[in-house]
Amino acid sequence: xxxxxxxxxxxxxxxxxxxxxxxxxxxxxxxxxxxxxxxxxxxxxxxxxxxxxxxxxxxxxxxxxxxxxxxxxxxxxxxxxxxxxxxxxxxxxxxxxxxxxxxxxxxxxxxxxxxxxxxxxxxxxxxxxxxxxxxxxxxxxxxxxxxxxxxxxxxxxxxxxxxxxxxxxxxxxxxxxxxxxxxxxxxxxxxxxxxxxxxxxxxxxxxxxxx
Amino acid sequence: xxxxxxxxxxxxxxxxxxxxxxxxxxxxxxxxxxxxxxxxxxxxxxxxxxxxxxxxxxxxxxxxxxxxxxxxxxxxxxxxxxxxxxxxxxxxxxxxxxxxxxxxxxxxxxxxxxxxxxxxxxxxxxxxxxxxxxxxxxxxxxxxxxxxxxxxxxxxxxxxxxxxxxxxxxxxxxxxxxxxxxxxxxxxxxxxxxxxxxxxxxxxxxxxxxxxxxxxxxxxxxxxxxxxxxxxxxxxxxxxxxxxxxxxxxxxxxxxxxxxxxxxxxxxxxxxxxxxxxxxxxxxxxxxxxxxxxxxxxxxxxxxxxxxxxxxxxxxxxxxxxxxxxxxxxxxxxxxxxxxxxxxxxxxxxxxxxxxxxxxxxxxxxxxxxxxxxxxxxxxxxxxxxxxxxxxxxxxxxxxxxxxxxxxxxxxxxxxxxxxxxxxxxxxxxxxxxxxxxxxxxxxxxxxxxxxxxxxxxxxxxxxxxxxxxxxxxxxxxxxxxxxxxxxxxxxxxxxxxxxxxxxxxxxxxxxxxxxxxxxxxxxxxxxxxxxxxxxxxxxxxxxxxxxxxxxxxxxxxxxxxxxxxxxxxxxxxxxxxxxxxxxxxxxxxxxxxxxxxxxxxxxxxxxxxxxxxxxxxxxxxxxxxx
Numbered sequence: 058x059x060x061x062x063x064x065x066x067x068x069x070x071x072x073x074x075x076x077x078x079x080x081x082x083x084x085x086x087x088x089x090x091x092x093x094x095x096x097x098x099x100x101x102x103x104x105x106x107x108x109x110x111x112x113x114x115x116x117x118x119x120x121x122x123x124x125x126x127x128x129x130x131x132x133x134x135x136x137x138x139x140x141x142x143x144x145x146x147x148x149x150x151x152x153x154x155x156x157x158x159x160x161x162x163x164x165x166x167x168x169x170x171x172x173x174x175x176x177x178x179x180x181x182x183x184x185x186x187x188x189x190x191x192x193x194x195x196x197x198x199x200x201x202x203x204x205x206x207x208x209x210x211x212x213x214x215x216x217x218x219x220x221x222x223x224x225x226x227x228x229x230x231x232x233x234x235x236x237x238x239x240x241x242x243x244x245x246x247x248x249x250x251x252x253x254x255x256x257x258x259x260x261x262x263x264x265x266x267x268x
Numbered sequence: 269x270x271x272x273x274x275x276x277x278x279x280x281x282x283x284x285x286x287x288x289x290x291x292x293x294x295x296x297x298x299x300x301x302x303x304x305x306x307x308x309x310x311x312x313x314x315x316x317x318x319x320x321x322x323x324x325x326x327x328x329x330x331x332x333x334x335x336x337x338x339x340x341x342x343x344x345x346x347x348x349x350x351x352x353x354x355x356x357x358x359x360x361x362x363x364x365x366x367x368x369x370x371x372x373x374x375x376x377x378x379x380x381x382x383x384x385x386x387x388x389x390x391x392x393x394x395x396x397x398x399x400x401x402x403x404x405x406x407x408x409x410x411x412x413x414x415x416x417x418x419x420x421x422x423x424x425x426x427x428x429x430x431x432x433x434x435x436x437x438x439x440x441x442x443x444x445x446x447x448x449x450x451x452x453x454x455x456x457x458x459x460x461x462x463x464x465x466x467x468x469x470x471x472x473x474x475x476x477x478x479x480x481x482x483x484x485x486x487x488x489x490x491x492x493x494x495x496x497x498x499x500x501x502x503x504x505x506x507x508x509x510x511x512x513x514x515x516x517x518x519x520x521x522x523x524x525x526x527x528x529x530x531x532x533x534x535x536x537x538x539x540x541x542x543x544x545x546x547x548x549x550x551x552x553x554x555x556x557x558x559x560x561x562x563x564x565x566x567x568x569x570x571x572x573x574x575x576x577x578x579x580x581x582x583x584x585x586x587x588x589x590x591x592x593x594x595x596x597x598x599x600x601x602x603x604x605x606x607x608x609x610x611x612x613x614x615x616x617x618x619x620x621x622x623x624x625x626x627x628x629x630x631x632x633x634x635x636x637x638x639x640x641x642x643x644x645x646x647x648x649x650x651x652x653x654x655x656x657x658x659x660x661x662x663x664x665x666x667x668x669x670x671x672x673x674x675x676x677x678x679x680x681x682x683x684x685x686x687x688x689x690x691x692x693x694x695x696x697x698x699x700x701x702x703x704x705x706x707x708x709x710x711x712x713x714x715x716x717x718x719x720x721x722x723x724x725x726x727x728x729x730x731x732x733x734x735x736x737x738x739x740x741x742x743x744x745x746x747x748x749x750x751x752x753x754x755x756x757x758x759x760x761x762x763x764x765x766x767x768x769x770x771x772x773x774x775x776x777x778x779x780x781x782x783x784x785x786x787x788x789x790x791x792x793x794x795x796x797x798x799x800x801x802x803x804x805x806x807x808x809x810x811x812x813x814x815x816x817x818x819x820x821x822x823x824x825x826x827x828x829x830x831x832x833x834x835x836x837x838x839x840x841x842x843x844x845x846x847x848x849x850x851x852x853x854x855x856x857x858x859x860x861x862x863x864x865x866x867x868x869x870x871x872x873x874x875x876x877x878x879x880x881x882x883x884x885x886x887x888x889x890x891x892x893x894x895x
Contacts, residue, residue, distance in 0.1 A: 077676065078635035096642030099635070099676055101760060102751040104814055105807065120807070127632065127676045132714050133751060154631070 068118045070140055071231065073183075074162045075147030076155035077126035080185040083218035084147065085123045088228050093219055100125050103137055112232055119228065131165075138170035143179045143231045149186040150215070153195040159204065177242075179235040180211050183227050188217040283315040287410035293398035294323050294365060310384075310397055312369075312410060319414055321372070321386070323365040323397060367395060369415055369429070376426040377404045384408065527731070527839045533830040535823050536566030538769075544573050552591030554580070565778040568769035575688050581775040582685075582701030584694070598693075605693045608667045609660060626666070629673045633662045640679040644764055646687040657692045658682065664696060665703070675710040678703070680756040684767055705775075709755050720754050721747040723849045724785045730846040731789050731832055735796045743806040749813040750788055757784060761791075766822040773826060779833050781851035790828035791820060 073081040082100050086092050089106040105122045122141075124134040144166050148155040159182065167175040182205050184196065198215065205211040214230055216223040292310040308325040367386060376385045384404045386395045399407070408427070411417075420426035543563060547554050554560060569577045579585045584601075585594050612626075620627055637659045641647050647654055661682060666673050682699045689695040708716025724747050729736040739745050752760055757774065759767055774784055795816070799809060836842060837852060847854050 077632060078639075096639050098680075098760065099639050101677055101680075101755055102748075103810065105811065125676060129675050129710065129712065130714070133717070133748070 067115075068120055069142045069232065069235065070120050070122065071143040071145065071228070072122045072124070072138060072141045072166070073145045073147055074124070074166060075126060075183075076149075076152070076158050076162075079126070079147050079149040079152065079155045080218050081126065081147055082123050084145075084183065084185060084216065084224060084227070085121050087218040087221055087224045089121065091221070093221070095219070102130075103134065110228075110232065112236060117232070119232070135165065135169040138166055141166075141170050141172075143181070143235050144170070145181050145183050145227070145231060146211075147183045147185055148196070150184050150196050151186055151189045151193045156196040156201065156204075160208065163208065176209050177238060179231060179238055180209070181227060181231040181234065182211050182213045184213065184215045185218060187215045187222060188220045283313040283320070286312040286314050286319070286414060287407070289399075289403075289407045289410075291400040292323065292407075293400065294325075295396065295398075307400070308364075310407060312414060313366075314414075317368075319369045321365075321367045321369060321411075325364065365395065369411075372429050374420065374426050374428045375408065375411070375417075376423065377408060378425060381405055527835050530831045530835045533827050533834060535827055536563065538568040538570045539563045539573070539577065540570055541573055544570075544577065548591075552594070553589065554587045557587045561776040561778055565773055565776045569772050574768065574772070575690070575694070578685070578688060578698055578772065578775075579694065581772060582698040583704070584697040584701055601697050602693045605664065605696050609664045611667045612663050625670075625673075629666045630663065632676070633659060633666070633674050633679075636674075636676060636679045637662065641683045641687075641764070644683070644687060647683070654686070657695070658686055661686060661692050661696045661699060665699065668696075668700065669703075669707075672703075672707060672710060677710065677756045680759040681706070684759075684764065684771065687764075688768065702775075706757070717751065717755060720782075720785065721750060723782060724750060724754070724788050726843075726845045726849050727782075727785050727789050727836075728792060730836060730842060732793060732796060735792065735800065738800050739809070742804065742809065744809045749810045750792075752814070753788055753791075754784065758787065761817050761820065762822055763818060770822055770826070779830070780837070782849050783829065783833070785849065786829040786832050787825060789832055790825050791816065793828065793832075794820075794825075 073085060075081055077099060082097060082104070083093060085106055086094070086097070089108045100123055103122065103124050105120055108119045108121065110117045110119050122137055124130075124137060144163075146159050146162050146166075148159055150156075163175075163180065167178075172178050182201065184198075184201055202213055205213045212230060212234060214223055214227045216227050218224055288309055288311040290309045291307065293307050308323055311322045311324075313320050313322050367388075371388055372386050373389045373391060374387045376387070377383065378385065381404045382399050384397045384399065384407060386397075388394070397404075412427075416430040417427040418430055420428055539560070543560075547556065547560050549555065564577070564581070580587055585597065589597065612630075615623070615626070620630075637655055640658065647658070658679065662674055662679060665678070681702055682695065685698045685702065686692070686695040689698060708719075711717070725736060725739075725745060728739075728747075736745070739747070757767075758770055762770060770787075774787075777783075780786075795812065798804075799812065802808070804812060833850070836846065836850065842852070842854075844854070
């Protein structure tokens with residue numbers, strides 16, 4: 058990617074979506090602060106945290122957005138989807154219905170984020186709470202991987218924010234996929250002479266993200 | 269629809285602006301492709317003959333002869349571009365556009381909300397406007413409030429206009445607000461133009477002011493302000509407004525002139541056990557409620573009597589009830605509570621399996637009970653029985669008001685009440701009283717929250733126009749960053765001890781309606797310099813405000829909020845919108861609050877519309893979540 062040096066310390070907007078109580082805030086707090094609180098409050102409104110990250114020798118700021126999961130707050134949540142670079146679709150392995158909502162979350166994100174092509178967007182499916190005992194598990198890995206395959210071959214990872222399992226890996230994975238897709242788009246851009254939409258968007262993001 | 273008479277489109281008749289939107293470009297039909305579009309304002313104006321959409325270029329000046337500017341009537345019942353330009357050869361400079369809404373068949377927003385295309389009833393004439401800031405939705409939202417529309421079956425971005433709404437109240441409330449907003453801007457422009465072209469500015473501004481005076485009720489005329497400006501007082505050398513052309517300086521000037529100086533309002537002592545006992549007569553009735561509320565407003569309530577006083581403040585016990593009556597009431601209410609509790613307790617698993625609405629509410633409560641105030645001693649530790657009480661009260665509330673059900677935030681509102689009452693029945697009925705005041709916070713469409721955010725903007729504009737202007741300019745005019753404050757009454761911003769005081773203060777409903785919004789203004793006031801000096805954008809503002817949690821001093825905030833109220837109350841030139849939010853006399857030009865609820869009383873509602881990004885669209889495209 059030729060323009061990478063120009064992207065110095067660019068901002069990547071990551072949005073974590075999923076039903077209430079699947080551990081969105083906990084994943085964010087584990088990743089950013091390496092901190093876990095079993096009884097932390099449910100999120101009201103929207104929060105975000107920043108984390109610096111080095112990817113292929115370039116510094117990036119991951120801006121991780123965490124929203125209230127309840128349907129009621131949809132109209133206040135969806136405006137924040139716009140401008141996202143990465144979307145983490147999250148469910149809890151001990152909560153079947155949170156797994157069944159993944160499709161809804163993906164559709165909602167694709168619809169409100171204004172992304173051109175949902176199939177070429179860096180989604181990662183995160184199965185959280187794998188620390189729970191096997192008998193409490195309601196969604197098997199096979200079942201989840203099948204869903205991912207049927208829904209555009211989405212990458213899948215099992216995490217535990219509580220026991221700090223795979224949380225860093227999940228975010229790194231998401232960024233890797235983002236970076237691959239960016240590189241492909243750049244290549245396409247050169248061969249097909251198509252115009253990439255707003256190539257400087259990352260640089261400008263700080264001023265206009267959100268609404 | 270209006271009857272058409274010959275004088276129907278009388279150009280000189282004066283109308284009332286319902287909504288005005290700046291930064292809108294227009295390319296005349298006659299223009300060639302390369303013509304640059306002229307920038308101007310697009311308005312909805314109500315005339316005696318009906319409502320029109322009007323576009324005026326920004327540079328309309330009075331230099332021709334001071335008469336009415338010319339209009340191009342884009343009107344299919346006459347010749348489409350009928351315009352009577354006589355003295356001017358350049359069609360783009362003089363051209364203003366007026367389209368009666370009755371002549372419009374449909375509209376369509378496209379190009380990422382930058383283009384609004386109006387299709388006329390002849391289906392041949394099209395008029396396009398270009399929104400510089402990708403915010404055509406703001407305009408169409410206002411348009412939808414004056415006309416009924418229906419989404420086209422063929423194109424989801426096209427709306428057909430069904431008919432004008434017949435609602436005399438709503439446009440009126442619109443116009444009140446917009447005139448006042450507009451007036452402020454005019455004042456700003458007046459002062460800056462005054463220096464460069466004094467003669468033209470005086471003439472044009474005078475004509476504008478005379479328009480306002482015509483439209484407005486006599487008691488709303490900003491006579492003092494206008495008079496001051498015409499007396500030339502802004503030109504006094506000590507006035508900061510003319511020292512620099514910065515608008516900030518001017519707004520400071522306006523504050524100083526418009527609002528009376530602020531008087532400190534020190535906090536008082538909490539209501540004591542003795543005061544409480546003395547307030548009751550031999551039978552246990554409280555007669556001087558006003559005095560009692562005043563003490564509570566100024567200082568809160570002592571810890572030891574809180575569990576008793578709250579029952580009155582939250583409407584569980586009537587103030588004038590005797591001790592004996594309260595005992596009886598409590599017995600009745602206890603039975604009622606357990607009857608409702610039994611309803612969900614006795615639900616069989618099979619019933620539940622066939623009752624998804626109930627199941628969804630139950631699941632949410634289970635999740636949230638485990639993460640509500642777990643650091644409080646009252647709820648701390650695994651297997652704490654009080655968690656069971658929290659769960660039971662919330663579940664019973666679901667049976668009490670199944671339609672509202674359980675919404676996130678309610679457990680925050682119940683937790684302090686339960687910790688004070690320690691009894692599920694009392695806690696339940698106090699919670700019911702609290703919910704009666706704030707149920708609009710949990711509206712399905714969030715309209716109650718949006719309204720409050722918009723009202724907060726109105727108050728902030730009255731107290732700190734420079735800050736509200738700054739927020740507008742930094743994508744934060746929708747006040748979304750205050751969402752959490754208002755949803756759960758600052759529950760996440762202050763400590764448990766402080767929240768109890770803050771809530772009992774606000775439950776007195778003194779000294780005005782919406783005091784919680786003045787509390788918000790008081791907090792924002794303290795952050796004003798940080799926000800502006802750092803030139804924070806939307807995300808930084810959101811972060812800064814989120815991070816204020818547990819870092820504020822409640823007593824200072826309350827003292828400031830009270831002082832702001834007194835300052836506003838004593839200021840004669842408050843806008844109608846501001847008075848209305850505070851429930852002050854002169855602000856209730858409508859007889860009921862319901863008409864206010866429905867109207868987009870601010871430009872803010874419009875920003876919220878942009879924030880929503882047409883949620884109704886979402887519902888038709890199959891992305892409505894199943895849950």
